[in-house]
Amino acid sequence: MRPHCFLALLTLLTLLAAVPATRKVSAPWKEIKDLKDPYVIGIAEWGVSEYNKNVTGTNKLVFQSVTWGVSAFISGTFYELVIAAKNQSLTIPLEEYKLGVWDQFLTRRFMYLIKDDGKFV
Numbered sequence: 001m002r003p004h005c006f007l008a009l010l011t012l013l014t015l016l017a018a019v020p021a022t023r024k025v026s027a028p029w030k031e032i033k034d035l036k037d038p039y040v041i042g043i044a045e046w047g048v049s050e051y052n053k054n055v056t057g058t059n060k061l062v063f064q065s066v067t068w069g070v071s072a073f074i075s076g077t078f079y080e081l082v083i084a085a086k087n088q089s090l091t092i093p094l095e096e097y098k099l100g101v102w103d104q105f106l107t108r109r110f111m112y113l114i115k116d117d118g119k120f121v
């Protein structure tokens with residue numbers, strides 16, 4: 001392939017990768033704008049540590065970052081976060097997981113943590 005073709009292809013792929021799948025956000029969900037918000041990071045870290053409590057051996061996840069997220073007010077705040085995390089028992093790089101946490105006034109509930117499927121809720 002000629003170099004400029006390759007560059008064009010690379011640019012296109014980069015652009016495609018930057019578009020977050022087909023996640024359409026509609027009410028009551030709101031997209032989280034600041035993915036580095038310490039509160040949001042705290043929710044993600046908490047969710048991963050809850051998840052890890054039930055995992056035996058080296059299959060634990062190591063949280064890296066929040067890559068996408070939505071929240072909604074449902075008697076408290078429900079967060080669905082897409083996180084990049086490393087599975088300690090695998091040699092493959094970071095993968096994306098979808099984490100659901102229900103953050104209420106006095107309690108925080110772990111809802112789910114699954115491999116990201118590109119959809120939301």
Ligand SMILES: *[C@@H]1O[C@H](CO)[C@@H](O)[C@H](O)[C@H]1NC(C)=O
Nearest residue numbers: 049050051052053054110111
């Ligand atoms: C851990 O396992 C218990 C018992 O099966 C379950 O009730 C709980 O929801 C699990 N927690 C997580 C974070 O998966």
Ligand SMILES: *[C@@H]1O[C@H](CO)[C@@H](O)[C@H](O)[C@H]1NC(C)=O
Nearest residue numbers: 059060061087088089090115
């Ligand atoms: C991590 O990898 C192990 C081994 O393949 C697997 O059993 C486990 O379910 C994985 N953990 C997650 C969160 O996908």
